[in-house]
Amino acid sequence: MRDTLLSEHLLAWYDRHARDLPWRVGPADRAAGIRPDPYRVWLSEIMLQQTTVAAVRSYFHAFTTRWPNVAALAAAEDADVMAAWAGLGYYARARNLLKCARQVVTEHGGRFPETREALLTLPGIGPYTASAIAAIAFDEPATVVDGNVERVMARLHDVQTPLPTAKKELTALAERHTPNERPGDYAQAVMDLGATICTPKSPACGICPLREDCDARRAGHAAELPRKLPKKPKPTRHGIAYIARRDDGAWLLETRPDKGLLGGMLGWPTTDWSDDPAPAPPLPADWQTLDAEARHTFTHFHLRLAVQIATVPATSAPDRGQFHPANSFRPADLPTVMRKAFDLAAATLRDL
């Protein structure tokens, strides 16, 4: 049994309040039968994983301008794609993005598969993203369950079970509400509702299109849901970044291994990040320790990164990494923690 009335309320609200986003097809085009481009839907959904719309906008524009379709992206250099992703975080997404694009070209003739089941086999596409692409691009009534949907369902049905235990229960509730008509618009409607009305902290229940249906609002504790299990505290780790500038202006950088933290990204050679790391300079030099350190918080630990700088002669042969000429080095190509270290070094070098 489907809750038809609720999905119709939500779709009516969406028709009036849908946000105009670059990867969406506007109401007029949609009425004219124009479908969203699966490539743009896919790219936006990967970028939006655990990431806000505000952070994604400029990256989406840059990617679609430079690589307008999946074949173009599949043909790109790994380093160019990683550099273009720099700053957006969760870099495994960028590595899987390329893998997926190439797989779509080599195994699917350059067209995205059109079912949730087939989409699930592609790298970087999990249960959420497969449903989102299937519903939005291909009109399959797949149920989309992201953080927004979990929150809306927990409140609508006053689910007291904490996450992540409640996940299955919330998914079942979401399935019950998914309509066969306009499933893509419905999916985006729930997520828009969660992003703009049914927000985590202070939900705007007074203007919510579902306020008459919401059990938690009736009980007066919508803002307390969904409940969550307590999180583990983040430890603090320490490290040293080595920033070497050759006297012709080239910078010593290394491409990090594909696996693990910041995998595949360009960065300064560093020690390991631990309680008390052993010094590990990439070449012998007169290393100067900066007064300030770069502070950065990752998903599961805080990092305090000391920065050492050195100017080295043109004959230098580093143990690891390679020199990048000054004219081809852009700080924006670095992940944020590495850019923070560079900013400290650049400020010091300016003052010398």
Place this chain on the structure above:
DNA sequence: TAAACGTGGCC
């Protein structure tokens, strides 16, 4: 199942 995996904005 739980841990790994980024970053920026907000309060």
Place this chain on the structure above:
DNA sequence: TGGCCAAGTTT
């Protein structure tokens, strides 16, 4: 300042 939070996936 520091914890919480955001359109999750992989191992």
